[in-house]
Amino acid sequence: MVTFLFPGQGSQFPNMLHSLPNHTKIYEVIERAGACLDENPYDWCVPSALISTRNIQLSMLTMGVSCARALMAEGVTPKFVAGHSVGAYAAAVISNVLSFEDALQVVKYRGEEMEAAFPVGYGMGVIQGLPFNVVDILLKECRDKGHTVYIANENSASQIAISGYRDSIEYAFKIASKKGARGVQWLDVSIPSHCPLFSELGKSLDQKLDTLDIASPEVPYIANRTARMLSDPVSIQRDLAFNIEAPVRWHDGMTMLYERGVRQFVQLPPGDVYTDLINQNFEEARALSVVNNVESLTNFLRRDR
Numbered sequence: 001m002v003t004f005l006f007p008g009q010g011s012q013f014p015n016m017l018h019s020l021p022n023h024t025k026i027y028e029v030i031e032r033a034g035a036c037l038d039e040n041p042y043d044w045c046v047p048s049a050l051i052s053t054r055n056i057q058l059s060m061l062t063m064g065v066s067c068a069r070a071l072m073a074e075g076v077t078p079k080f081v082a083g084h085s086v087g088a089y090a091a092a093v094i095s096n097v098l099s100f101e102d103a104l105q106v107v108k109y110r111g112e113e114m115e116a117a118f119p120v121g122y123g124m125g126v127i128q129g130l131p132f133n134v135v136d137i138l139l140k141e142c143r144d145k146g147h148t149v150y151i152a153n154e155n156s157a158s159q160i161a162i163s164g165y166r167d168s169i170e171y172a173f174k175i176a177s178k179k180g181a182r183g184v185q186w187l188d189v190s191i192p193s194h195c196p197l198f199s200e201l202g203k204s205l206d207q208k209l210d211t212l213d214i215a216s217p218e219v220p221y222i223a224n225r226t227a228r229m230l231s232d233p234v235s236i237q238r239d240l241a242f243n244i245e246a247p248v249r250w251h252d253g254m255t256m257l258y259e260r261g262v263r264q265f266v267q268l269p270p271g272d273v274y275t276d277l278i279n280q281n282f283e284e285a286r287a288l289s290v291v292n293n294v295e296s297l298t299n300f301l302r303r304d305r
Helices: 024-037 041-045 047-051 053-073 087-094 100-117 132-144 166-178 196-209 233-242 250-259 273-281 294-303
Strands: 002-006 080-083 122-128 149-156 159-165 183-186 264-267 286-289
Touching: 002 053, 002 087, 002 273, 024 041, 024 053, 024 100, 041 047, 041 053, 047 053, 053 087, 053 100, 080 087, 080 250, 087 100, 087 233, 100 196, 122 166, 132 149, 132 159, 132 166, 149 166, 149 250, 149 273, 159 166, 166 183, 196 233, 250 273, 264 273, 273 286
Parallel strands: 002 080, 002 264, 264 286
Antiparallel strands: 122 159, 122 183, 149 159
């Protein structure tokens, strides 16, 4: 059983669409993206364009869907799909919950509204080496002192992403270090994702999705907010809309899949951060990433069945 994993914002790098494998399905999806929005998708990820949340998220959606389509064309069909943050939209497309064209329009709106809401002074960071409950209490103490900072993602049992005002994140980093954190790190994200600051945008996204055709998944979809397997279109719509205001329970979702017997995970581009997290946290699991060769990956997975 193979699970496709679609990364969220923070894994981007310059000219990443140019780095994709040479495959007909990849070119087809990129052409569809360009036709849908009447833009050149390769322009979204040139260095100067990557200051835009909108461009980053459109690039990541297109990369994830295109490489997934390439793998599926080569005979690798996922049994489950999971996407982190904006990656959930790629997961929804591959599970046939949402058309690619509809996903592009929603992600475009999502990215534009996110960067317009908090253009400067906000961001995300990671605290490593402290458990979730310790970080949760730490951030509540920060908020009691007037700071704006929240848990954003539980990437693993000891890697917690936080979100909010940059000065507040810096303050939380100092407290975390005093409490024994192994390390703290800024993420390449300029917006405060997955926290209550985006509650109004979550409502707007839900309304926008409500105008679209949302289907039951043909491939089981793993939710961001609950780490549960969702089969109801309304529940998936709510997850897509409101994951923007709630922590992503990524580690719980991966644990649920592992307990169901999943041992093979494939991270779609860009990056390999979730590949590393799976391999570090689940002893019998094997996680791979699509780097630059679809054929070698598909051959490996076929041989390993």
